[in-house]
Amino acid sequence: MLSVAKILVALTLASASLETPTPHATNGTGDVFYYKPDSEAGACGWMNTTDQAVATVSNTTFNGFPGATPKNPNTNPICGRRIVITGNNVTINAFIVDYFEQDKNAGPNDVGVTKPEFMKMAPISAGIVRDAVWNITM
16 A cells, blocks of 8 residues: 555655756757848748848758757747857857758858858858857757
8 A cells, every 4th residue: 555655755756747848959060151141031931131140050960959840840949949059169059040961062061050140159261160059049
């Protein structure tokens, strides 16, 4: 026979498991490049400009994010999340609004940021900031 204390502990544990889960964060190390939003909406469905602090991540990061919706990228929970990037001893923040297709020049852990954010880490003429560490948060 279970004691009242054991029943209370069991109920407490059961109710704790029903709480809203902790938001997922994704981390990586990759290169940062200059990202210029197109004149069309990005994968998240928003129009952005080069003077905003926005970012693009690889299709692997975008579609692999917990709760990703590949059939409708506009509803992907990664959209609008903050990405904190540290490169060249500088930390910047941007919001994810798009993704890029990986190719021979851009890998799964690379990130693109708009001009104002890139220039905090390096001049545009540098073209790339190598081995930056990034973290996607709420």
